[in-house]
Amino acid sequence: xxxxxxxxxxxxxxxxxxxxxxxxxxxxxxxxxxxxxxxxxxxxxxxxxxxxxxxxxxxxxxxxxxxxxxxxxxxxxxxxxxxxxxxxxxxxxxxxxxxxxxxxxxxxxxxxxxxxxxxxxxxxxxxxxxxxxxxxxxxxxxxxxxxxxxxxxxxxxxxxxxxxxxxxxxxxxxxxxxxxxxxxxxxxxxxxxxxxxxxxxxxxxxxxxxxxxxxxxxxxxxxxxxxxxxxxxxxxxxxxxxxxxxxxxxxxxxxxxxxxxxxxxxxxxxxxxx
Amino acid sequence: xxxxxxxxxxxxxxxxxxxxxxxxxxxxxxxxxxxxxxxxxxxxxxxxxxxxxxxxxxxxxxxxxxxxxxxxxxxxxxxxxxxxxxxxxxxxxxxxxxxxxxxxxxxxxxxxxxxxxxxxxxxxxxxxxxxxxxxxxxxxxxxxxxxxxxxxxxxxxxxxxxxxxxxxxxxxxxxxxxxxxxxxxxxxxxxxxxxxxxxxxxxxxxxxxx
Numbered sequence: 001x002x003x004x005x006x007x008x009x010x011x012x013x014x015x016x017x018x019x020x021x022x023x024x025x026x027x028x029x030x031x032x033x034x035x036x037x038x039x040x041x042x043x044x045x046x047x048x049x050x051x052x053x054x055x056x057x058x059x060x061x062x063x064x065x066x067x068x069x070x071x072x073x074x075x076x077x078x079x080x081x082x083x084x085x086x087x088x089x090x091x092x093x094x095x096x097x098x099x100x101x102x103x104x105x106x107x108x109x110x111x112x113x114x115x116x117x118x119x120x121x122x123x124x125x126x127x128x129x130x131x132x133x134x135x136x137x138x139x140x141x142x143x144x145x146x147x148x149x150x151x152x153x154x155x156x157x158x159x160x161x162x163x164x165x166x167x168x169x170x171x172x173x174x175x176x177x178x179x180x181x182x183x184x185x186x187x188x189x190x191x192x193x194x195x196x197x198x199x200x201x202x203x204x205x206x207x208x209x210x211x212x213x214x215x216x217x218x219x220x221x222x223x224x225x226x227x228x229x230x231x232x233x234x235x236x237x238x239x240x241x242x243x244x245x246x247x248x249x250x251x252x253x254x255x256x257x258x259x260x261x262x263x264x265x266x267x268x269x270x271x272x273x274x
Numbered sequence: 275x276x277x278x279x280x281x282x283x284x285x286x287x288x289x290x291x292x293x294x295x296x297x298x299x300x301x302x303x304x305x306x307x308x309x310x311x312x313x314x315x316x317x318x319x320x321x322x323x324x325x326x327x328x329x330x331x332x333x334x335x336x337x338x339x340x341x342x343x344x345x346x347x348x349x350x351x352x353x354x355x356x357x358x359x360x361x362x363x364x365x366x367x368x369x370x371x372x373x374x375x376x377x378x379x380x381x382x383x384x385x386x387x388x389x390x391x392x393x394x395x396x397x398x399x400x401x402x403x404x405x406x407x408x409x410x411x412x413x414x415x416x417x418x419x420x421x422x423x424x425x426x427x428x429x430x431x432x433x434x435x436x437x438x439x440x441x442x443x444x445x446x447x448x449x450x451x452x453x454x455x456x457x458x459x460x461x462x463x464x465x466x467x468x469x470x471x472x473x474x475x476x477x478x479x480x481x482x483x484x
Contacts, residue, residue, distance in 0.1 A: 025424075025471060025474060025475065025478075026443055026471075028421050028424050029424065029428075029439065029443035029444050030443060030444065030446065031421050032327070032330075032331055032421065032424065032425055032428070032444045033323065033324075033327040033444050033445055033446075034323075034326065034327050034330060035322075035323055035326075036322045036323055036325070036326025036327065036330075036339075036343065037326075037340065038319075038322075040318075040322065040326070040340060040343055040344055040347075041315065041318055041319075041322075043340070043344040044318065044344055044347045044348055044351070045311075045314075045315065084311070088355070092348075092351060092352045092355055093348070093351065094310070094311040094314040094315060094351055095311050096311060096312075096315060
């Protein structure tokens, strides 16, 4: 089997050649090699930055899909390598240092608004993604009970599973699972520990002590008898109600029975439930 | 991140293996063992030319080649993160990566042929790409029409011949390394290359009457 004979098949229009290297076809084939886009590396690696936040520096890792992983410098003991180790426990991608933070990250941390950030939640289950996207809609300065999240995603009985999903949140602070607390007004668990949850809520100006006091008195919703609208206590609409018109409720059913309708802003009940 | 160029022929001096001469293996696997993530970035830059060119000329489409290349490197990284150091040290990175590329590509062909027509993959139902986006670049450096035509003709070759011609003549692999990757004797590999070239010439004369 000699390749030279095979190739030299006597086409009159082909340039005769002595060696394979002089074969115009072989030369043309070699020209088909191409450098390949260097940006392909972004589809393979993740990159990390360290940025300041209200609770100290954060390590943030991103893929080409968006922000994928967040840890506080405290959790990783200020150690880049420890952050990389934690990252690798959840992601099988090489992690490299980024030249600059992902678009919008610094403003988002500064304003406590993350709605415009891109997240890579592809490693999560469908349920976990649903939970996190519901939580992303909770505005800064406000809190919601775990049961509300469960209701929002159409799984009203899955309150404990919501808690687990939030405990597994790969991007805390940015997807604000710290804004989800227990119905009794206590903070509940947090990925980085309850004290950090408290610090974050304080930094956002949430009066969590007041929420707790109200809950202790069985008040979970607040209505205005002038507008006939009922809200969560941390809703800006609730905070505007003057004491003369202020009315507390222990449940949405009690409020709607009394003729109040749920606020469109903080959505204390899903339409079906209402 | 600077690309690390293969140092041809600079390794293999202390190695008993003969064909390490063509690959900067020790350098690359050494970096992987020291620091998997940094080493992997170096590996990417050392091999992206070969891996992407292979992917592009097998699939014939720029976007598919990007997907295939990214997937191959991701699989490689996943495998490496589970390998003990001595297993990494034994790797021949180029052959190994190209084996992954070929397996992924063959699987995608098989999946595509099994899928019902209504669910044909993107690249079968899409309107054809403009030959490929790189042609702008290639034209700028003086690519001839015949070269672009050749890229198209390559995709018309039967699978085995296409693989053989691409590995041998596009990315310039030695026959010995091809034999290893394809799991065939060198003689068989050479014959596949020859048949591929012959078929290309036939297609060429049909498509480009002169």
